[in-house]
Amino acid sequence: MSRIAKRFAELADSGRKALIPFITAGDPTPMATLPLLHALVAAGADIIELGVPFSDPMADGPTIQRASERALSYGVSLRQVLAMVHEFRQKDTNTPLVLMGYANPIESYGWQAFVQDAQRAGVDGVLTVDYPPEEATDFAALLYAHGLDPIFLLAPTSTPERCALVARLGRGYVYYVSLTGVTGSTALHLEEVLKRIPSLRAHVSMPICVGFGVRDAASAARIASVADGVVIGSRLIEIIEESPIAEASLRASAFLRSLRAAIDGVSDPGG
Amino acid sequence: MNKHVETLPDARGHFGRYGGVFVAETLIPALQELTAAYQEAKQDPAFQAEFTAELAHYVGRPSPIYFARRFSEALGGARIYLKREDLNHTGAHKINNCIGQALLAKRMGKRRVIAETGAGQHGVATATVAARYGMECVVYMGAEDIRRQAANVYRMKLLGAAVVPVESGSKTLKDALNEALRDWVTNVSQTFYIIGTVAGPHPYPMMVRDFQSVIGKECREQMPRLAGRQPDVVIACVGGGSNAMGIFYEYLRDRDVRLVGVEAAGEGLASGKHAASLTMGRPGVLHGNRTYLLQDENGQILATHSISAGLDYPGVGPEHAWLKETGRAEYVTVTDAEALAAFHDLTRYEGIIPALESSHAIAYAKRLAPTLPKESIILVNLSGRGDKDMHTVAERSGMSMSS
Numbered sequence: 001m002s003r004i005a006k007r008f009a010e011l012a013d014s015g016r017k018a019l020i021p022f023i024t025a026g027d028p029t030p031m032a033t034l035p036l037l038h039a040l041v042a043a044g045a046d047i048i049e050l051g052v053p054f055s056d057p058m059a060d061g062p063t064i065q066r067a068s069e070r071a072l073s074y075g076v077s078l079r080q081v082l083a084m085v086h087e088f089r090q091k092d093t094n095t096p097l098v099l100m101g102y103a104n105p106i107e108s109y110g111w112q113a114f115v116q117d118a119q120r121a122g123v124d125g126v127l128t129v130d131y132p133p134e135e136a137t138d139f140a141a142l143l144y145a146h147g148l149d150p151i152f153l154l155a156p157t158s159t160p161e162r163c164a165l166v167a168r169l170g171r172g173y174v175y176y177v178s179l180t181g182v183t184g185s186t187a188l189h190l191e192e193v194l195k196r197i198p199s200l201r202a203h204v205s206m207p208i209c210v211g212f213g214v215r216d217a218a219s220a221a222r223i224a225s226v227a228d229g230v231v232i233g234s235r236l237i238e239i240i241e242e243s244p245i246a247e248a249s250l251r252a253s254a255f256l257r258s259l260r261a262a263i264d265g266v267s268d269p270g271g
Numbered sequence: 272m273n274k275h276v277e278t279l280p281d282a283r284g285h286f287g288r289y290g291g292v293f294v295a296e297t298l299i300p301a302l303q304e305l306t307a308a309y310q311e312a313k314q315d316p317a318f319q320a321e322f323t324a325e326l327a328h329y330v331g332r333p334s335p336i337y338f339a340r341r342f343s344e345a346l347g348g349a350r351i352y353l354k355r356e357d358l359n360h361t362g363a364h365k366i367n368n369c370i371g372q373a374l375l376a377k378r379m380g381k382r383r384v385i386a387e388t389g390a391g392q393h394g395v396a397t398a399t400v401a402a403r404y405g406m407e408c409v410v411y412m413g414a415e416d417i418r419r420q421a422a423n424v425y426r427m428k429l430l431g432a433a434v435v436p437v438e439s440g441s442k443t444l445k446d447a448l449n450e451a452l453r454d455w456v457t458n459v460s461q462t463f464y465i466i467g468t469v470a471g472p473h474p475y476p477m478m479v480r481d482f483q484s485v486i487g488k489e490c491r492e493q494m495p496r497l498a499g500r501q502p503d504v505v506i507a508c509v510g511g512g513s514n515a516m517g518i519f520y521e522y523l524r525d526r527d528v529r530l531v532g533v534e535a536a537g538e539g540l541a542s543g544k545h546a547a548s549l550t551m552g553r554p555g556v557l558h559g560n561r562t563y564l565l566q567d568e569n570g571q572i573l574a575t576h577s578i579s580a581g582l583d584y585p586g587v588g589p590e591h592a593w594l595k596e597t598g599r600a601e602y603v604t605v606t607d608a609e610a611l612a613a614f615h616d617l618t619r620y621e622g623i624i625p626a627l628e629s630s631h632a633i634a635y636a637k638r639l640a641p642t643l644p645k646e647s648i649i650l651v652n653l654s655g656r657g658d659k660d661m662h663t664v665a666e667r668s669g670m671s672m673s674s
Contacts, residue, residue: 155297
């Protein structure tokens with residue numbers, strides 16, 4: 001069983017939903033990433049999506065774009081991101097890590113070399129925003145062969161045929177994009193998400209996690225009532241961005257704890 | 272050479288291993304809807320008739336071919352003919368495609384169009400057709416390009432378009448494209464994205480090529496009447512590559528016609544400041560398609576440079592990548608300095624002021640013509656006029672616009 005499948009099985013057993021923070025590797029500095037990853041786990045992260053910085057992140061809003069630019073200003077490459085994952089695995093062998101990013105750094109690295117090195121480093125899943133299933137059949141097969149899960153997006157615009165396609169090709173979980181827009185948008189229509197997720201289950205038996213536009217504990221809790229997990233990205237990165245570097249990890253953890261409490265349905269002991 | 276070179280792309284938008292649909296899930300249904308609507312329109316005689324009528328009465332087609340006699344004689348070799356896309360309404364070939372896509376938008380019931388622009392030619396053409404058909408228009412343009420192309424920005428605003436400066440990344444065409452994609456993904460149900468070149472996800476490379484192929488169709492009719500036969504060499508500049516695909520496409524089947532695409536070598540290929548994706552890049556994925564890209568060793572997209580904003584792009588249409596791979600077309604480079612010299616030459620010898628983009632094609636003709644016999648024929652796609660470049664040329668030539 002993959003680390004992701006195992007994690008969802010554990011969650012199901014304890015009746016909890018997955019909390020999935022997204023951070024960009026190398027943001028705010030390359031040195032900050034490893035402690036931040038461990039801090040997020042301590043604060044209640046079940047799975048972490050680690051963003052691979054890219055020069056042209058066209059599906060992302062300004063927040064994640066800036067995070068990418070900060071990481072790139074230190075020259076953070078896919079190779080270095082894999083090194084960070086490897087380092088993380090020295091202390092944590094339980095928390096699934098999903099690389100999220102764009103196709104070109106992977107194309108440049110080379111598919112074969114990438115899947116081998118990703119497996120060796122301890123990556124569990126790969127979500128490539130601009131590899132829709134049609135263009136990713138061979139890549140997905142390579143990932144399967146190395147025990148990695150290809151994770152695909154579904155969107156409010158996805159037809160039943162496309163949901164079935166993603167269900168067939170994807171592994172681990174499906175990432176449902178909660179709105180038609182870029183990451184960090186404020187245009188989240190909670191009611192639509194709450195309606196849509198149950199209908200997706202007709203096509204998708206994998207866990208369904210929801211991201212894009214989740215900004216606070218209240219909406220995270222509402223989404224967790226229908227989905228199997230909640231992804232929190234832009235808001236978390238804003239908190240990291242707004243904090244002095246020495247405090248970034250602490251404040252990010254506090255925020256994540258408040259989400260954890262909210263989706264677990266208990267009041268936040270911190271207040 | 273396989274004979275199906277001119278029947279590509281395949282149903283999923285692939286030209287060999289290039290092209291395709293590399294976008295986030297949210298846009299896939301919109302691209303499928305667009306592909307279906309375009310296939311239907313393509314078969315519909317009423318749509319084709321309207322397109323043709325608009326090209327005739329609004330754009331002023333067919334554009335003439337002109338024999339550049341004095342320029343040819345000065346070079347002392349092949350005869351150089353110019354396909355005068357500079358005489359189109361709005362001053363470049365870009366309008367052909369914009370008419371086509373705007374008619375399609377109208378047919379699909381979309382009242383809002385968006386576009387990206389580099390030099391501003393595609394932005395102006397989009398703003399023009401939006402005015403013509405009464406559509407809302409938003410144009411994304413890199414902040415750096417806005418500074419370089421102030422006149423075109425003003426033209427777009429006059430035409431009623433909102434011009435949105437893009438401050439991210441290198442603040443040029445590639446960043447404008449990112450921002451237009453972000454707009455489209457956000458407003459996908461009511462918005463039509465008019466891409467200006469033969470790049471982007473399927474069906475754009477095919478659709479833009481089809482709309483621009485009117486250039487080559489006319490040339491094949493005009494050349495025998497004017498010059499007694501088809502040309503030996505066809506030359507066009509290549510940024511994204513729409514004017515080049517427009518003139519190349521109908522000639523793909525004429526195996527003895529050499530097709531030459533001219534990329535921007537900027538300050539020289541060795542300087543790293545250039546935009547020669549096919550010559551210096553390697554395949555990758557950007558802006559919805561797999562193609563040649565200028566990128567660093569980690570797959571990050573590089574900032575590019577060219578004296579002409581319209582060629583200042585790190586990618587290139589996937590069909591050009593395919594034509595390079597199959598050897599059907601060859602791709603060469605011309606520096607800023609060579610393009611500028613050609614700009615002045617054509618202006619002085621023929622009284623035609625070419626766009627700096629098109630000046631790259633002229634510059635290569637200038638290099639090639641003296642090496643060919645006098646009976647050879649070179650056809651250059653003069654894709655646009657140079658009025659927009661007065662400021663850049665004056666600056667580079669040490670002249671001031673006001674003195």
